Amino acid sequence: MIDYHIHSDISSDCGVSMRRMAASAREKGFKEICFTEHIDLDLPGEMDFTVDFNVYRKRFNAIKNEYADMNLRMGVEAGLGRQTKDKVADLLDKQELDYVIGSQHIIFGHDPFYKGVWEQYSQRQVYDEYLRTSIESVKECDFFDVFGHLGYIAKFCPFDDKLMRYRDYTDAIDTLLISLVHKGKGLEVNTNGLFMTPDTMPERPVIKRFFELGGEIVTIGSDAHYENVVGHAVHETLGTLKDIGFKYVCAFDGRRPRFITIDSLL
Ligand SMILES: [Zn+2]
Ligand SMILES: [Zn+2]
Structure with missing residues (x-):
């Protein structure tokens, strides 16, 4: 089993050490995990989401030795955005990483994790703006391997019907998915949505659409x-991918996808 989206205390919003995360994965029988620490250079002063790569690499190498029976990979989850794309690309160019998730965390200048966005705008306005900025980011940014947690905003939506459904945002979601396929970028299926919404991020019909559009690179992360x-x-989510028609889920080595048959994991 694999999990390609794990934070540790290298990320400023996580208090758990890499060792404890790896131990938990091993206990649950996971053979491969990827740490994906936060880099978000345009968060408006709410938190410091930068990474000290010297510290990160040192700790990662130590844990990798300790957990030699597992495949440990070193990655980041980098915030997408027109304003910071060159800085982030420069930063990542200097690092030998296995995997980069590109995530749209900021809309209207804020992370929807914070309440303000929801007080100022309607749900429709927030979701439309999220998709608009995501489409712009995917067009402008090249530094990432997969688009992270599509529909992320639903997790923090204070209204009852939270999901960002394909049927309600068809055109924008299609534009985004087609752009990912054309650029050879993958789609992350993020299981964290299941804690707050009825489905993964993105929801199943969006994953299915990615498949229909010829998307081949899918990753999975908690x-x-x-x-x-x-x-x-x-x-369970690997089962969903299989039902949709995917034969493979991807792992990454040095920014290159490695295709693992889903059957070998189930
Ligand atoms: Zn994350
Ligand atoms: Zn994220």
């Missing part, structure tokens, strides 16, 4: 910030 979340619902 977005764990706590040990108990490591590997959450990965098994």
Whole structure:
């Protein structure tokens, strides 16, 4: 089993050490995990989402030695955005990383994790703006391997019907998915949505659409910030990918996708 979205205390919003995250994965029988620490250079002063790569690499290498029976990979989850794209690309160019998730965390200048966005705009306005900025970011940014947690905003939506459904945002979601396929970028299926919404991020019909459009690179991650979340619902979600028609889920080595047959994991 694999989990390609795990944070540790290298990320400023996570208090759990890499060792404890790896131990939790091993306990649950996971053979491969990828740390994806936060880099978000345009968060408006709410938190410091930068990474000290010297510290990160040192700790990662130590844990990799300790957990030699597992495949540990070193990645980042980098915030997408027109304003910061060159800085982020420069930063990542200097690092030998296995995997980069590109995530749209900022809309209207804020992370929808914080309440303000929802007080100022309607749900439709927030979701439309999220998709508009995501489409712009995917067009402008090249530094990432997969688009992270599509529909992320639903997680923090204070209204009852949270999901960003394909049927309600068809045109924008199609534009985004087609752009990913054309650029050879993958789609992350993030199981963390299941804690707050009825489906993964993105929801199943969006994953299915990616498949229909010829998308081949899909990854799966729990977005764990706590040990108990490591590997959450990965098994079921792989079943969903298989039902949709995918034969492979991807791992990454040095920014190159490695295709693993889903059957070998189930
Ligand atoms: Zn994220
Ligand atoms: Zn994350």
